[in-house]
Amino acid sequence: MTTTARTVVIAQTGGPQVLHLMDRPVGDPGPGEVRIRHKACGLNYIDVYYRSGMYPLALPHGIGMEAAGVIEAVGDGVTHLKAGDRAAYASQPPGACTEARVMPAAQVCPLPDAIGFDEGAAMMLQGMTVEYLFHRTVPLKAGDTVLFHAAAGGVGLIACQWAKSEGITLIGTAGSDAKCQLALDHGAAHMINYASEDFPARVRELTGGRGVDVVMDSVGRDTFEGSLDCLRPLGMMITFGNASGPVPPVDLAGLARRGSLQITRPTLFTHIADHETCQAMAAHLCDKVASGAVKITIGQRFALADVAVAHRALEARQTTGSTILTL
Incomplete structure (x- = not known):
């Protein structure tokens, strides 16, 4: 099955004006991959680093590091997810600002029913960052x-x-x-x-x-x-x-x-490169959120088509809490 998805792409590095929305094909997952249909996408400062060229990408390239949605299909060897599961992730490679994508499954994590898609898209990169800062870089007490x-x-x-x-x-x-x-x-x-x-x-x-x-x-x-x-x-x-x-x-x-x-x-992506570690970190985060100990504050919502406006607000420090792109 092949469909298309509206996707944010950069063909060159620069300011928010280099962000473009285009239709891109979405195929079937291969071994170790999933196809996920997004319900919401997260926006983080690392997206600015990729867009500006501070972190280099082979261009043209999708952008965005986290999202939440529903698994549509899984490839051979994927055992922790199945079609129809709710899921969320913060993961390489960039390309989360899209309606749907095929991607490696190892860092895609189950999303409990108690956590909404908006919260899931807003919490994975930031929440797992806090998890490793408090528990894996210097274990605090x-x-x-x-x-x-x-x-x-x-x-x-x-x-x-x-x-x-x-x-x-x-x-x-x-x-x-x-x-x-x-x-x-x-x-x-x-x-x-x-x-x-x-x-x-x-x-x-x-x-x-x-x-x-x-x-x-x-x-x-x-x-x-x-x-x-x-x-x-x-x-x-x-x-x-x-x-x-x-x-x-x-x-x-x-x-x-x-x-x-x-x-x-440190970087989050070093910590989550191991599948089991990533899943444990995500489960710890989900427990914190589901218990009410941590509430995800979504300060801003922008339509996917307004991604450039969202980047400008983020860089101008006009945002509070998490920012998501809605689909």
């Missing part, structure tokens, strides 16, 4: 203290709730008082408006001069140096995004001077 930048964003609001559910003190940053209040409402213990406050000084004040155990930073260049000043001796800096631009080369001797600090640059 009750009583630990974390500084989390962009706490009012999609990943941040999940992190605020996740931290509260596990007794972890989360100090967040955001760029406005309204965003700070939103993160507090979602479980942040303290919020810092970095537009009007010196966030390293405020973190030191909030921690009695000790510093935090871990910094989780997806902003990149603008917050990196200040973040190092927020860590306790032997603390861990996790840089997992570049929203303000790439972090410049790091002076390793400076890490020693600041107290033998540790630093890592």
Whole structure:
């Protein structure tokens, strides 16, 4: 069976204007693949990195990393899904911004009936990111203290709730008082408006001069140096995004001077490359959401045809919570 699907494609890198909607054929799944009909697609900052060329693609190429929908067909060797199953994913290769696609099955995960398609499309990349940050990069425990930048964003609001559910003190940053209040409402213990406050000084004040155990930073260049000043001796800096631009080369001797600090640059896709690990991470996330410990906040919905408008809003920091594209 071959059908077509409206698909967001880039033929060259650049601004949101390079995003184009076109019909593309969708065939049958081969061994280890599924065909999934999407109900909603997620939008994440990694999509901007691919569109701009920061993360290179062989062009032309589809774009988008997560979606939720219904499995239409499975190829040989696929045993964890069957036709008719509800499913969601955050996965390589890019191409999720489409009505339907054939893709590798290993990172496509069952979606419980208790979680809607919109929530499923909004939570997989961001929620599994929080899962690996809290449980696989530096396993955190009750009583630990974390500084989390962009706490009012999609990943941040999940992190605020996740931290509260596990007794972890989360100090967040955001760029406005309204965003700070939103993160507090979602479980942040303290919020810092970095537009009007010196966030390293405020973190030191909030921690009695000790510093935090871990910094989780997806902003990149603008917050990196200040973040190092927020860590306790032997603390861990996790840089997992570049929203303000790439972090410049790091002076390793400076890490020693600041107290033998540790630093890592993980990615979700390294963690989920193993099928069993990916499925376990997704199940952990689904349990958190189904139990009510984590609620997925969808701050914006855009039609698939308005994907360029959605990208502009994301880059202008005009979004809160998660953003989805509707079909």
